[in-house]
Amino acid sequence: MSSKSIKTGALQQKPKAGLRFLALYQIVGGILGIALTLWVLFRGELVVTQQVLRISLFAAGLFVFSILCGRMLFRNARRGLVLSLINQVLQVVYFTFGAYGFQYVAGLRLGVGIDMIGSWTFKFRLAISSFQLEAGTDTGQKLIGINLVALCLIFWIERLLEQVKKADSL
Template identity: 30%
Template structure:
């Protein structure tokens, strides 16, 4: 159980740090923007909410609220799996480390990859000719890890309840 607690704590810290870095980057780029209008404000608030959600998920895990923490953390990672740019609309969100592999179908079929620490990209009416999709491998791995930890905790609770009934 102690090993599982350490893994959960590490995942909670990971989500908090990823969220904090994302918020710092948003504030930095918002301060550097030469134009600031209602559309940019909406996009900024959207990503502030997403990074705050990541921090919230991390705090739930650190406070041992496992059921809610795991469910929301899985949802948070699911939001980070797919990045795309199609018909002038672009969306990318990564809180923490990301490693993406994808396809760029704009002029040829190109295999792409990208990695980094925390990313956000949201565009409307950008380049309608661009067609690109990518999958964040780190988010997929983390979702699998969350499901496995959740299953282990359920199994341990069942074993403890069986011992208590004996």
């Protein structure tokens, strides 16, 4: 066995384990997000209007996208990584400014943010799969944050993408 085939084999094993972990993370995060969305809708504390249904369908669409990203990693690593990158970019920044807000997490969020009401206060937040969209409902909040888990995953996905491209070119 030549040293080139040994290096190629080692290079292929490392991305496969990372791809498998990332795929399972996104699939579990998406399934958990759909389950939590259904739980919030049907636990009886929320009046289900057309607007609530539309927002819930949008949230479910994002969670399904996360599941599809995970599945794609098993079928076509390069395409799956590109879709996973898009999925994580959607999760990096979360914000609420008066009547508008957005937060999407399919998996885990370890957030660092700044609350700008009154004095500027640093906030640390931990969450599992969740979705929040506010438009037209003034909450009086001014908050912007960064999901550190999604940010780290973006860097890791880029590294995995380079490894997959390198393995494909050998």
